[in-house]
Amino acid sequence: MPRFISVPRLLVLVPLLSLGFADPAPAQTRDVAGARDYPGIGRFSGSVATGYAVKDFDAARMQAAAFKDGQPVDARRLEGRIIRIAYRSNPGPSILEVSRNFETQLAKAGFETLLACDTDACGGIPFTEAVDALPIPQMWIDGFNYRYFAGRKVSGGSETYASVLVSQNNQDICAQLVVAELGAMQNKMVDAAAMAKGLGETGHIALYGIYFDTDKAVLKPESRPTLEQIAKLLTNQPQLNVFIVGHTDSQGAYEYNLDLSKRRADAVAAELAKSFRVVPTRLRTAGVGLLAPVGSNATEAGRALNRRVELVAP
Structure with a gap:
């Protein structure tokens, strides 16, 4: 099994979006500026961070259950500190292998599974359209081929959610981790x-x-x-x-x-x-x-x- 590098904190949510095929983007060989792995989670070995966004206070959508008849069953809107990180791995690993590595790390970090599903079991394309995603080319999502995981962690009175979406663009594996650290907005207004x-x-x-x-x-x-x-x-x-x-x-x-x-x-x-x-x-x-x-x-x-x-x- 590939080595999974551990890093700091977390709460996740996955973006989805792709329908069809696109021309391959130029190969990216280094992380985007300012990108850092989420503490305690890390990344799949050999992958590059293609997207990175951190908001001290924002909202993220997470699915805690598979769709039924094309409609969400347990869609959650999470408010707090939101971290979105997208990765790309070169050809070789499967969608399942990359996802399982993330899932294992999240379990070690104390996250309980809310949902783990593959394309058809999740709900196909409508499911991916309901998940937050960083824009192309930071994150690529094939609505016909993906895996999604969502988890929840409660520790010391704080609540954190994390989701991982793994898909494929050409032969590259694309993964997005979204972590939502729930909390009230701090008043930053100075009059x-x-x-x-x-x-x-x-x-x-x-x-x-x-x-x-x-x-x-x-x-x-x-x-x-x-x-x-x-x-x-x-x-x-x-x-x-x-x-x-x-x-x-x-x-x-x-x-x-x-x-x-x-x-x-x-x-x-x-x-x-x-x-x-x-x-x-x-x-x-x-x-x-x-x-x-x-x-x-x-x-x-x-x-x-x-x-x-x-x-x-x-």
């Missing part, structure tokens, strides 16, 4: 009063309500409430000027992270000037990359704390 207090007491305040996609410096729409509060702060204190400082975690090259953090700070300043009519001269920007961590870059939780934008008083 103008809290910003003023932080600047007055410590000279800076970290903002976690400003969002960017991985490796991007384009503000996401959900950043607007925090931007509104920054604008309110500056309106309430017309003599106040601030530095907007971008921070990253330690993933990626040093020079790249310095540049990315600066571009993100610039994007915040530009949006404040454009949409909220803040005078640009009141905003200076800087990017320090990974040089001022507030958490350990050895853990996902610590890296999440380090990815932030800060306001700094001159």
Whole structure:
């Protein structure tokens, strides 16, 4: 049996989606940027991570029972920290072998089986259409040939779900692991009063309500409430000027992270000037990359704390 490499934490959910055949994608020889295996689970030996997405709070769909007459029987919507990882293995192993390895690792990690089925027993193509999946080419799903596993783990008062979907594209085996660590959304909104207090007491305040996609410096729409509060702060204190400082975690090259953090700070300043009519001269920007961590870059939780934008008083 192939060696299965163990890694940290988990909760899974599987995406499905393919109907028919597609041209083969260029061979990928290394993991996508920032990809990491889920602790305690790992990956099938020799596979490459083709997709990776982590959300501190999101929703994922998981099937805890096979379909009946083309309809779900036990579809669950899970909210909390959601981790989605897609892998591709070169030709050789079967769908069943890759899936069984994941299933064994999940069992060792304490997950009880909710559902384990193959194509027809799961419900065919309609089943795959009801499962979350990373987009092609990160994850390929053949609705005529796949295996699905879903499990649940309760430990120390916390509840985690995990699902694995394994399919095939040409001769390559594609697998997606989805882990859902259930939990309530943390309130990351910092209002103008809290910003003023932080600047007055410590000279800076970290903002976690400003969002960017991985490796991007384009503000996401959900950043607007925090931007509104920054604008309110500056309106309430017309003599106040601030530095907007971008921070990253330690993933990626040093020079790249310095540049990315600066571009993100610039994007915040530009949006404040454009949409909220803040005078640009009141905003200076800087990017320090990974040089001022507030958490350990050895853990996902610590890296999440380090990815932030800060306001700094001159």
